[in-house]
Amino acid sequence: MIPTKGYAAQAATTPLAPFDFERRDIGLNDVHIEILYCGVCHSDIHTARSEWPGTVYPVVPGHEIIGRITNIGEGVTNFKVGEMAGVGCMVDSCRECENCKKGLEQYCKKGNTGTYNGHEKGTGKMTYGGYSKQIVVHEDFVLHISDKLPLETVAPLLCAGITTYSPLRHWKVGQGHRVGVIGLGGLGHMAIKFAASFGAEVTMMSTSPNKEEDARRLGAHKFAVTKDENQVKELSGYFDFIIDTVSAKHDYTMYLGLLNTDGVMVCVGAPPTPAEVQIFSLLMNRRSLAGSGIGGIPETQEMLDYCADHGITCDVEIIKMDYINEAYERVMKSDVRYRFVIDMTSL
Ligand code: NAP
Ligand code: ZN
Ligand code: ZN
Numbered sequence: 001m002i003p004t005k006g007y008a009a010q011a012a013t014t015p016l017a018p019f020d021f022e023r024r025d026i027g028l029n030d031v032h033i034e035i036l037y038c039g040v041c042h043s044d045i046h047t048a049r050s051e052w053p054g055t056v057y058p059v060v061p062g063h064e065i066i067g068r069i070t071n072i073g074e075g076v077t078n079f080k081v082g083e084m085a086g087v088g089c090m091v092d093s094c095r096e097c098e099n100c101k102k103g104l105e106q107y108c109k110k111g112n113t114g115t116y117n118g119h120e121k122g123t124g125k126m127t128y129g130g131y132s133k134q135i136v137v138h139e140d141f142v143l144h145i146s147d148k149l150p151l152e153t154v155a156p157l158l159c160a161g162i163t164t165y166s167p168l169r170h171w172k173v174g175q176g177h178r179v180g181v182i183g184l185g186g187l188g189h190m191a192i193k194f195a196a197s198f199g200a201e202v203t204m205m206s207t208s209p210n211k212e213e214d215a216r217r218l219g220a221h222k223f224a225v226t227k228d229e230n231q232v233k234e235l236s237g238y239f240d241f242i243i244d245t246v247s248a249k250h251d252y253t254m255y256l257g258l259l260n261t262d263g264v265m266v267c268v269g270a271p272p273t274p275a276e277v278q279i280f281s282l283l284m285n286r287r288s289l290a291g292s293g294i295g296g297i298p299e300t301q302e303m304l305d306y307c308a309d310h311g312i313t314c315d316v317e318i319i320k321m322d323y324i325n326e327a328y329e330r331v332m333k334s335d336v337r338y339r340f341v342i343d344m345t346s347l
Helices: 042-048 151-158 160-170 186-197 209-218 229-233 252-256 297-310 321-332
Strands: 002-008 017-023 030-039 065-072 084-087 090-092 134-138 178-182 201-206 222-225 239-244 259-267 288-291 316-320 339-343
Touching (some): 090 134, 151 316, 160 186, 160 239, 160 297, 178 186, 201 209, 209 222, 316 321
Parallel strands (some): 239 259, 316 339
Antiparallel strands (some): 002 017, 030 065
């Protein structure tokens, strides 16, 4: 076993604190990564605080991982020692089911193994995430990272990036489409960048009037404050596609009313409480309400390559590991521009 250190939550109500643990020995197809940066996703908070069901403590969050490969197993063919590598939200899946065969490992019929709070296949041991110095991952779940972009701005692509890229690609969003993005946080700021890059007209819908300038700089063509009823009314029936990134309880029916006939609203934000939806808002204009979870490994690599080719990066605030509890509080107040990334040399 390989001793390492990290930061863990020991319970739903205690702050994250230093935690010593072990990574597995490097297996035949494993890649050993020294972690340099790890993004802070709102899912880390939902999990650490047991806002979603199923957290097993201690939990080491973190699934936006960038690092340097320091060792590889004898059977590894795709990676070399010294290269930069990324790890996102999954570290394993069955590889045999119809979804895995299509590169949709996130929808593995037998369940994918989460990078943290997941069960390692075979041993059943809990997986620990990227708020740590090193990680050992099967090469099939490791991504190639280009040296064209600053590494710290690439880390959040591994979750915030792919989670917004994937539905925009699946629903073929592009030129001639009016796209609405709800919530300007980690996912929301990447949704603006991708939708604008694909040629769509983008409207940012936010509860924070002070984010307008940023939204426009990120590529939004329009901005609406959703607490202002008049601004919302003006957008009635306007959008072909809406991507909802909101992390807390909110009114889905109000946003469905902003879709044009045959419009689609995709939820990527995952509030812990069930949603109430007025079905009339769907059937009156043949609207669709859908969901989307992260993205598969091939599409994640495609997204990383797209970003490298088009100079797309995340807007990040670099923090030290011991700032993590303050960072969580600021995320809860929607006060991050637009992703915290931990500099792991600070641990
Ligand atoms: P984030 O950075 O905290 O952004 C969420 C944004 O939602 C906030 O910045 C805020 O934007 C808005 N918001 C927050 N509370 C709100 C409320 N009560 N009413 C209306 N708007 C509110 O979080 P994130 O990391 O982007 O993650 C967003 C959600 O996506 C989380 O639930 C996360 O777990 C989920 N997620 C899902 C997937 C997936 O696979 N589907 C992957 C990653 C994350 P404004 O200030 O602009 O209003
Ligand atoms: Zn995430
Ligand atoms: Zn599978």
